[in-house]
Amino acid sequence: MPLTDIAVRTAKPKAQQYKLPDERGLYLLVHPNGGKYWRLRYYFLGKEKLLAIGVYPDVSLKDARERRDEARKLAANGTDPGVAKKAKRAAAVASEANTFEAVAREWFMVWSAGVTPKYSCKVINRLEQDVFPWIGGVPVADLTRPMIADVLFRTATRTGRSHESKDRQVVGTAHRELSHINQVMEWACVHRGVPFNPCYGIQKQLPKEKTKHHAAITDPVKARELLLSLASYKGSPVIRTALALAPLVFQRPGEFRKMKWADIDLDAGEWRFSASKTHVDHMVPLARQAVALLRGLHPLTGRGEYVFRNRQNHADCMAEDAINNALRRLGWDTQKDITGHGFRAMARTILAERLKTPPDVIEMQLAHKVPDRHGEAYNRAKYIDERRRMMQAWADYLDELKAGPQGGAKVIQLRGAA
Numbered sequence: 001m002p003l004t005d006i007a008v009r010t011a012k013p014k015a016q017q018y019k020l021p022d023e024r025g026l027y028l029l030v031h032p033n034g035g036k037y038w039r040l041r042y043y044f045l046g047k048e049k050l051l052a053i054g055v056y057p058d059v060s061l062k063d064a065r066e067r068r069d070e071a072r073k074l075a076a077n078g079t080d081p082g083v084a085k086k087a088k089r090a091a092a093v094a095s096e097a098n099t100f101e102a103v104a105r106e107w108f109m110v111w112s113a114g115v116t117p118k119y120s121c122k123v124i125n126r127l128e129q130d131v132f133p134w135i136g137g138v139p140v141a142d143l144t145r146p147m148i149a150d151v152l153f154r155t156a157t158r159t160g161r162s163h164e165s166k167d168r169q170v171v172g173t174a175h176r177e178l179s180h181i182n183q184v185m186e187w188a189c190v191h192r193g194v195p196f197n198p199c200y201g202i203q204k205q206l207p208k209e210k211t212k213h214h215a216a217i218t219d220p221v222k223a224r225e226l227l228l229s230l231a232s233y234k235g236s237p238v239i240r241t242a243l244a245l246a247p248l249v250f251q252r253p254g255e256f257r258k259m260k261w262a263d264i265d266l267d268a269g270e271w272r273f274s275a276s277k278t279h280v281d282h283m284v285p286l287a288r289q290a291v292a293l294l295r296g297l298h299p300l301t302g303r304g305e306y307v308f309r310n311r312q313n314h315a316d317c318m319a320e321d322a323i324n325n326a327l328r329r330l331g332w333d334t335q336k337d338i339t340g341h342g343f344r345a346m347a348r349t350i351l352a353e354r355l356k357t358p359p360d361v362i363e364m365q366l367a368h369k370v371p372d373r374h375g376e377a378y379n380r381a382k383y384i385d386e387r388r389r390m391m392q393a394w395a396d397y398l399d400e401l402k403a404g405p406q407g408g409a410k411v412i413q414l415r416g417a418a
Contacts, residue, residue, distance in 0.1 A: 003020055003022040012030075022064075024072065025041040038064040040068050042075055053067040054067065099140070100137075101136030112124075126180065131180070134151045135151055144198055152178055152206060156207050171207045178199060185197040218350060220350065223398075228402055229332070230243040233329075238308050239326050241296065241297045243326055245290055245294070248287060249284050250347035250348075251344070251367070253339075254320075257308055257319075259308060260273075260306055261301075261304075261305065266291055271283070282367045283384075285388040286391070306318075358386070364382055365387050
Protein backbone atom coordinates (compact mmCIF):
# COMPACT_ATOMS: atom_id res chain seq x y z
CA MET A 1 0.00 0.00 0.00
CA PRO A 2 1.50 3.40 -0.98
CA LEU A 3 2.69 5.76 1.73
CA THR A 4 0.84 8.95 2.65
CA ASP A 5 2.18 12.27 3.85
CA ILE A 6 0.60 11.67 7.26
CA ALA A 7 2.20 8.23 7.56
CA VAL A 8 5.64 9.62 6.74
CA ARG A 9 5.27 12.58 9.08
CA THR A 10 4.00 10.55 12.05
CA ALA A 11 6.40 7.62 11.74
CA LYS A 12 8.05 7.13 15.15
CA PRO A 13 11.54 5.74 15.85
CA LYS A 14 11.95 2.30 17.35
CA ALA A 15 14.77 0.44 19.04
CA GLN A 16 15.81 -0.92 15.64
CA GLN A 17 15.64 0.84 12.28
CA TYR A 18 12.71 -0.20 10.12
CA LYS A 19 11.30 0.38 6.61
CA LEU A 20 8.03 1.90 5.43
CA PRO A 21 7.58 0.72 1.81
CA ASP A 22 6.02 2.90 -0.88
CA GLU A 23 5.82 1.81 -4.52
CA ARG A 24 8.22 0.56 -7.21
CA GLY A 25 11.19 0.06 -4.90
CA LEU A 26 10.92 3.30 -2.91
CA TYR A 27 10.81 3.09 0.88
CA LEU A 28 11.40 5.26 3.96
CA LEU A 29 14.10 4.05 6.36
CA VAL A 30 13.41 5.23 9.93
CA HIS A 31 16.44 5.26 12.27
CA PRO A 32 16.35 4.88 16.07
CA ASN A 33 17.56 8.48 16.38
CA GLY A 34 14.48 9.69 14.50
CA GLY A 35 16.17 10.30 11.16
CA LYS A 36 14.09 9.43 8.08
CA TYR A 37 15.92 8.51 4.87
CA TRP A 38 14.53 7.78 1.40
CA ARG A 39 15.96 4.72 -0.29
CA LEU A 40 15.34 3.15 -3.68
CA ARG A 41 15.85 -0.52 -4.49
CA TYR A 42 16.41 -0.99 -8.21
CA TYR A 43 17.89 -3.51 -10.63
CA PHE A 44 20.62 -2.83 -13.15
CA LEU A 45 22.08 -5.49 -15.44
CA GLY A 46 20.33 -8.12 -13.37
CA LYS A 47 21.82 -6.98 -10.06
CA GLU A 48 19.87 -5.50 -7.16
CA LYS A 49 21.22 -2.12 -6.03
CA LEU A 50 20.35 0.55 -3.50
CA LEU A 51 20.23 4.32 -4.07
CA ALA A 52 19.95 7.04 -1.41
CA ILE A 53 17.70 9.79 -2.75
CA GLY A 54 17.24 12.20 0.14
CA VAL A 55 16.34 12.91 3.75
CA TYR A 56 12.85 13.71 5.02
CA PRO A 57 11.51 16.41 5.51
CA ASP A 58 13.99 18.19 3.15
CA VAL A 59 12.83 15.75 0.48
CA SER A 60 9.07 15.29 0.67
CA LEU A 61 7.15 12.18 -0.38
CA LYS A 62 6.29 13.83 -3.69
CA ASP A 63 9.94 14.79 -4.31
CA ALA A 64 11.10 11.28 -3.42
CA ARG A 65 8.70 9.75 -5.95
CA GLU A 66 9.92 12.14 -8.67
CA ARG A 67 13.54 11.20 -7.96
CA ARG A 68 12.55 7.53 -7.99
CA ASP A 69 10.97 7.92 -11.42
CA GLU A 70 14.03 9.75 -12.77
CA ALA A 71 16.32 7.00 -11.47
CA ARG A 72 14.18 4.24 -12.95
CA LYS A 73 14.14 6.04 -16.31
CA LEU A 74 17.96 6.22 -16.27
CA ALA A 75 18.17 2.50 -15.54
CA ALA A 76 15.70 1.72 -18.33
CA ASN A 77 17.89 3.71 -20.75
CA GLY A 78 21.06 1.85 -19.80
CA THR A 79 22.54 4.22 -17.18
CA ASP A 80 23.16 3.10 -13.63
CA PRO A 81 21.49 5.73 -11.38
CA GLY A 82 24.09 5.18 -8.65
CA VAL A 83 26.97 5.81 -11.05
CA ALA A 84 25.17 8.86 -12.48
CA LYS A 85 24.74 10.27 -8.96
CA LYS A 86 28.44 9.83 -8.16
CA ALA A 87 29.40 11.48 -11.45
CA LYS A 88 27.10 14.42 -10.72
CA ARG A 89 28.57 14.82 -7.25
CA ALA A 90 32.12 14.64 -8.60
CA ALA A 91 31.27 17.31 -11.17
CA ALA A 92 29.87 19.55 -8.42
CA VAL A 93 33.01 19.08 -6.32
CA ALA A 94 35.22 19.81 -9.33
CA SER A 95 33.18 22.89 -10.13
CA GLU A 96 33.55 24.16 -6.58
CA ALA A 97 37.30 23.55 -6.70
CA ASN A 98 37.50 25.47 -9.97
CA THR A 99 35.71 28.62 -8.89
CA PHE A 100 37.68 31.82 -9.31
CA GLU A 101 38.12 32.18 -5.55
CA ALA A 102 39.38 28.60 -5.12
CA VAL A 103 41.87 28.95 -7.97
CA ALA A 104 42.90 32.44 -6.80
CA ARG A 105 43.69 31.17 -3.32
CA GLU A 106 45.69 28.29 -4.80
CA TRP A 107 47.67 30.77 -6.94
CA PHE A 108 48.12 33.07 -3.96
CA MET A 109 49.64 30.33 -1.78
CA VAL A 110 52.38 29.77 -4.36
CA TRP A 111 52.85 33.39 -5.42
CA SER A 112 52.95 34.90 -1.92
CA ALA A 113 56.01 32.84 -0.97
CA GLY A 114 58.11 35.08 -3.20
CA VAL A 115 56.99 38.49 -1.92
CA THR A 116 56.96 40.35 1.38
CA PRO A 117 54.15 39.57 3.88
CA LYS A 118 53.05 43.22 3.77
CA TYR A 119 52.57 43.19 0.00
CA SER A 120 50.91 39.76 -0.08
CA CYS A 121 48.47 40.98 2.60
CA LYS A 122 47.52 43.93 0.40
CA VAL A 123 46.89 41.65 -2.56
CA ILE A 124 44.66 39.14 -0.76
CA ASN A 125 42.74 42.00 0.89
CA ARG A 126 42.01 43.54 -2.52
CA LEU A 127 40.78 40.20 -3.82
CA GLU A 128 38.63 39.50 -0.76
CA GLN A 129 37.09 42.97 -0.61
CA ASP A 130 36.67 43.90 -4.26
CA VAL A 131 36.77 40.75 -6.40
CA PHE A 132 35.57 37.61 -4.61
CA PRO A 133 32.15 39.06 -3.65
CA TRP A 134 31.34 39.50 -7.35
CA ILE A 135 33.05 36.68 -9.25
CA GLY A 136 34.52 34.45 -6.54
CA GLY A 137 31.86 31.76 -7.02
CA VAL A 138 32.08 31.69 -10.82
CA PRO A 139 34.01 28.73 -12.32
CA VAL A 140 37.17 30.04 -13.97
CA ALA A 141 36.18 28.40 -17.25
CA ASP A 142 32.93 30.40 -17.26
CA LEU A 143 34.46 33.80 -16.53
CA THR A 144 33.95 36.30 -19.33
CA ARG A 145 35.57 39.60 -20.18
CA PRO A 146 32.39 41.59 -19.34
CA MET A 147 32.22 39.94 -15.89
CA ILE A 148 35.78 40.96 -15.06
CA ALA A 149 35.38 44.42 -16.58
CA ASP A 150 32.26 44.99 -14.48
CA VAL A 151 34.20 44.25 -11.28
CA LEU A 152 37.04 46.58 -12.27
CA PHE A 153 34.82 49.44 -13.38
CA ARG A 154 32.96 49.17 -10.09
CA THR A 155 36.30 49.75 -8.33
CA ALA A 156 37.53 52.44 -10.72
CA THR A 157 34.43 54.59 -10.36
CA ARG A 158 33.72 54.37 -6.66
CA THR A 159 34.75 57.11 -4.27
CA GLY A 160 37.86 56.65 -2.19
CA ARG A 161 37.91 54.82 1.11
CA SER A 162 38.48 56.50 4.45
CA HIS A 163 42.25 56.68 4.01
CA GLU A 164 41.88 58.18 0.53
CA SER A 165 40.59 61.53 -0.65
CA LYS A 166 36.80 61.35 -0.64
CA ASP A 167 36.47 62.63 -4.19
CA ARG A 168 39.31 60.59 -5.68
CA GLN A 169 38.43 57.65 -7.91
CA VAL A 170 40.55 54.61 -7.09
CA VAL A 171 41.61 53.98 -10.67
CA GLY A 172 45.02 52.76 -9.58
CA THR A 173 43.43 50.07 -7.43
CA ALA A 174 41.39 48.85 -10.40
CA HIS A 175 44.55 48.49 -12.48
CA ARG A 176 46.26 46.54 -9.70
CA GLU A 177 43.21 44.29 -9.31
CA LEU A 178 43.31 43.57 -13.04
CA SER A 179 46.94 42.54 -12.65
CA HIS A 180 45.99 40.10 -9.87
CA ILE A 181 43.04 38.66 -11.82
CA ASN A 182 45.24 38.28 -14.89
CA GLN A 183 47.81 36.28 -12.92
CA VAL A 184 45.08 34.04 -11.49
CA MET A 185 43.67 33.39 -14.97
CA GLU A 186 47.13 32.61 -16.34
CA TRP A 187 47.45 30.08 -13.51
CA ALA A 188 44.03 28.67 -14.45
CA CYS A 189 45.08 28.32 -18.09
CA VAL A 190 48.13 26.28 -17.07
CA HIS A 191 46.74 24.28 -14.13
CA ARG A 192 43.02 24.05 -14.88
CA GLY A 193 43.04 23.79 -18.65
CA VAL A 194 41.10 27.02 -19.18
CA PRO A 195 41.40 27.62 -22.95
CA PHE A 196 42.00 31.39 -22.87
CA ASN A 197 42.55 34.33 -20.54
CA PRO A 198 39.58 36.74 -20.69
CA CYS A 199 41.61 39.61 -19.20
CA TYR A 200 43.08 40.48 -22.59
CA GLY A 201 42.11 43.95 -23.78
CA ILE A 202 40.50 45.16 -20.54
CA GLN A 203 43.36 47.40 -19.44
CA LYS A 204 43.00 49.63 -22.49
CA GLN A 205 39.36 50.24 -21.61
CA LEU A 206 39.96 51.20 -17.98
CA PRO A 207 40.39 54.88 -17.09
CA LYS A 208 44.06 55.83 -17.22
CA GLU A 209 45.86 55.94 -13.90
CA LYS A 210 47.42 59.25 -12.97
CA THR A 211 51.05 58.68 -12.12
CA LYS A 212 51.97 59.99 -8.70
CA HIS A 213 55.65 60.81 -8.37
CA HIS A 214 57.45 60.86 -5.05
CA ALA A 215 58.35 64.34 -3.89
CA ALA A 216 61.97 65.05 -4.75
CA ILE A 217 64.47 67.91 -4.99
CA THR A 218 66.45 68.10 -8.22
CA ASP A 219 67.73 71.69 -8.15
CA PRO A 220 71.29 71.99 -6.72
CA VAL A 221 70.43 75.18 -4.84
CA LYS A 222 67.52 73.45 -3.08
CA ALA A 223 69.60 70.29 -2.67
CA ARG A 224 72.25 72.26 -0.77
CA GLU A 225 69.57 73.59 1.53
CA LEU A 226 68.34 70.05 2.12
CA LEU A 227 71.82 68.65 2.83
CA LEU A 228 72.57 71.41 5.33
CA SER A 229 69.23 70.79 6.97
CA LEU A 230 69.92 67.03 7.26
CA ALA A 231 73.29 67.78 8.86
CA SER A 232 71.54 69.87 11.51
CA TYR A 233 69.37 67.01 12.76
CA LYS A 234 69.68 66.66 16.54
CA GLY A 235 67.81 63.39 17.07
CA SER A 236 69.11 59.89 17.70
CA PRO A 237 72.48 58.94 16.16
CA VAL A 238 70.79 56.11 14.21
CA ILE A 239 68.37 58.44 12.43
CA ARG A 240 71.07 61.10 12.06
CA THR A 241 73.32 58.60 10.29
CA ALA A 242 70.43 57.35 8.17
CA LEU A 243 69.66 60.90 7.01
CA ALA A 244 73.30 61.46 6.09
CA LEU A 245 73.70 58.10 4.33
CA ALA A 246 70.41 57.97 2.39
CA PRO A 247 71.43 60.59 -0.22
CA LEU A 248 74.81 58.86 -0.70
CA VAL A 249 73.39 55.43 -1.61
CA PHE A 250 69.92 56.47 -2.97
CA GLN A 251 68.35 53.00 -2.69
CA ARG A 252 64.68 52.16 -2.15
CA PRO A 253 63.53 53.12 1.37
CA GLY A 254 62.42 49.57 2.24
CA GLU A 255 65.84 48.15 1.36
CA PHE A 256 67.69 51.05 2.97
CA ARG A 257 66.01 50.80 6.37
CA LYS A 258 66.53 47.00 6.36
CA MET A 259 70.26 47.31 5.66
CA LYS A 260 72.10 44.53 7.51
CA TRP A 261 75.64 44.52 8.81
CA ALA A 262 76.13 41.05 7.35
CA ASP A 263 75.55 42.49 3.86
CA ILE A 264 78.21 45.19 4.22
CA ASP A 265 81.95 44.87 3.56
CA LEU A 266 83.45 48.07 4.94
CA ASP A 267 86.98 47.19 3.83
CA ALA A 268 85.85 46.59 0.25
CA GLY A 269 83.35 49.44 0.39
CA GLU A 270 80.40 47.35 -0.78
CA TRP A 271 76.80 46.74 0.26
CA ARG A 272 75.18 43.66 -1.29
CA PHE A 273 71.52 42.62 -1.07
CA SER A 274 68.64 41.26 -3.14
CA ALA A 275 66.66 44.05 -4.82
CA SER A 276 63.00 43.83 -3.79
CA LYS A 277 61.44 44.74 -7.14
CA THR A 278 63.78 42.96 -9.55
CA HIS A 279 64.55 40.02 -7.21
CA VAL A 280 68.19 40.00 -8.27
CA ASP A 281 71.38 40.41 -6.29
CA HIS A 282 72.46 44.05 -6.24
CA MET A 283 75.68 45.74 -5.17
CA VAL A 284 76.08 49.32 -4.01
CA PRO A 285 79.66 50.68 -4.06
CA LEU A 286 80.18 52.71 -0.91
CA ALA A 287 82.05 56.00 -1.20
CA ARG A 288 84.61 56.92 1.45
CA GLN A 289 82.06 59.19 3.10
CA ALA A 290 79.51 56.36 3.31
CA VAL A 291 82.07 53.98 4.82
CA ALA A 292 83.01 56.60 7.41
CA LEU A 293 79.36 57.03 8.43
CA LEU A 294 78.89 53.27 8.81
CA ARG A 295 82.10 52.86 10.79
CA GLY A 296 80.91 55.60 13.11
CA LEU A 297 77.59 53.83 13.70
CA HIS A 298 79.02 50.32 14.06
CA PRO A 299 79.94 50.61 17.77
CA LEU A 300 76.30 51.45 18.52
CA THR A 301 74.39 48.92 16.38
CA GLY A 302 77.09 46.55 15.08
CA ARG A 303 76.22 43.77 17.52
CA GLY A 304 72.73 43.52 16.10
CA GLU A 305 71.42 42.43 12.70
CA TYR A 306 70.29 45.77 11.35
CA VAL A 307 72.40 48.86 10.72
CA PHE A 308 69.47 51.12 11.55
CA ARG A 309 67.92 49.36 14.49
CA ASN A 310 64.47 50.14 15.80
CA ARG A 311 64.41 52.58 18.68
CA GLN A 312 62.05 50.45 20.78
CA ASN A 313 62.88 46.94 19.55
CA HIS A 314 66.58 46.59 18.87
CA ALA A 315 66.03 43.25 17.15
CA ASP A 316 64.06 44.97 14.39
CA CYS A 317 64.96 47.63 11.83
CA MET A 318 63.89 51.26 12.08
CA ALA A 319 60.24 52.08 11.43
CA GLU A 320 58.95 52.50 7.90
CA ASP A 321 58.16 56.18 8.39
CA ALA A 322 61.27 57.07 10.42
CA ILE A 323 63.02 58.96 7.61
CA ASN A 324 59.91 60.87 6.57
CA ASN A 325 59.12 61.73 10.17
CA ALA A 326 62.62 63.13 10.58
CA LEU A 327 62.24 65.16 7.39
CA ARG A 328 58.99 66.60 8.69
CA ARG A 329 60.61 67.52 12.00
CA LEU A 330 63.24 69.41 10.01
CA GLY A 331 60.46 71.36 8.35
CA TRP A 332 60.24 69.58 4.99
CA ASP A 333 56.88 68.79 3.40
CA THR A 334 56.99 65.10 2.47
CA GLN A 335 54.08 65.58 0.10
CA LYS A 336 55.61 68.44 -1.89
CA ASP A 337 59.33 68.75 -1.06
CA ILE A 338 61.13 65.48 -0.38
CA THR A 339 60.56 61.94 0.85
CA GLY A 340 62.89 59.09 1.64
CA HIS A 341 62.20 57.76 -1.84
CA GLY A 342 62.91 61.18 -3.34
CA PHE A 343 66.67 60.79 -2.84
CA ARG A 344 66.60 58.41 -5.81
CA ALA A 345 65.11 61.01 -8.15
CA MET A 346 67.49 63.64 -6.81
CA ALA A 347 70.50 61.46 -7.57
CA ARG A 348 69.20 60.35 -10.97
CA THR A 349 68.55 63.89 -12.15
CA ILE A 350 71.66 65.62 -10.82
CA LEU A 351 73.97 62.76 -11.82
CA ALA A 352 72.72 63.03 -15.38
CA GLU A 353 72.47 66.82 -15.67
CA ARG A 354 75.39 68.01 -13.52
CA LEU A 355 77.84 65.13 -13.44
CA LYS A 356 77.05 64.03 -17.00
CA THR A 357 76.81 60.37 -16.00
CA PRO A 358 75.69 57.92 -18.74
CA PRO A 359 72.03 56.98 -18.12
CA ASP A 360 72.62 53.20 -18.14
CA VAL A 361 75.20 53.51 -15.36
CA ILE A 362 72.70 55.43 -13.23
CA GLU A 363 69.88 52.99 -13.94
CA MET A 364 72.06 50.01 -13.04
CA GLN A 365 72.95 51.64 -9.74
CA LEU A 366 69.27 52.28 -9.07
CA ALA A 367 68.75 48.48 -9.45
CA HIS A 368 66.52 49.01 -12.47
CA LYS A 369 66.40 46.45 -15.26
CA VAL A 370 68.59 47.65 -18.10
CA PRO A 371 68.40 45.27 -21.10
CA ASP A 372 71.48 45.28 -23.31
CA ARG A 373 71.87 44.39 -26.95
CA HIS A 374 72.14 40.73 -26.03
CA GLY A 375 68.82 40.84 -24.17
CA GLU A 376 70.48 40.54 -20.77
CA ALA A 377 68.22 42.32 -18.28
CA TYR A 378 70.57 42.73 -15.34
CA ASN A 379 74.12 41.94 -14.31
CA ARG A 380 75.20 43.15 -10.89
CA ALA A 381 78.82 43.45 -12.07
CA LYS A 382 77.94 45.49 -15.15
CA TYR A 383 79.56 48.94 -15.30
CA ILE A 384 81.03 48.18 -11.90
CA ASP A 385 84.10 50.39 -12.39
CA GLU A 386 81.97 53.24 -13.74
CA ARG A 387 79.55 52.81 -10.83
CA ARG A 388 82.35 52.95 -8.26
CA ARG A 389 83.66 56.17 -9.80
CA MET A 390 80.13 57.55 -10.01
CA MET A 391 79.33 56.85 -6.33
CA GLN A 392 82.56 58.49 -5.16
CA ALA A 393 82.06 61.45 -7.50
CA TRP A 394 78.48 61.79 -6.22
CA ALA A 395 79.60 61.83 -2.57
CA ASP A 396 82.31 64.38 -3.37
CA TYR A 397 79.78 66.53 -5.24
CA LEU A 398 77.41 66.53 -2.26
CA ASP A 399 80.28 67.57 0.04
CA GLU A 400 81.22 70.41 -2.30
CA LEU A 401 77.58 71.39 -2.58
CA LYS A 402 77.33 71.73 1.21
CA ALA A 403 80.64 73.55 1.54
CA GLY A 404 80.59 75.86 -1.45
CA PRO A 405 78.30 78.64 -2.72
CA GLN A 406 74.72 77.68 -3.38
CA GLY A 407 74.61 75.55 -6.50
CA GLY A 408 78.31 76.19 -7.04
CA ALA A 409 79.69 72.67 -6.91
CA LYS A 410 81.83 71.87 -9.88
CA VAL A 411 80.73 69.52 -12.63
CA ILE A 412 82.60 66.22 -12.64
CA GLN A 413 82.61 64.50 -16.04
CA LEU A 414 82.50 60.70 -15.76
CA ARG A 415 84.42 59.34 -18.73
CA GLY A 416 83.27 56.43 -20.83
CA ALA A 417 79.96 55.75 -22.54
CA ALA A 418 77.63 53.06 -21.30
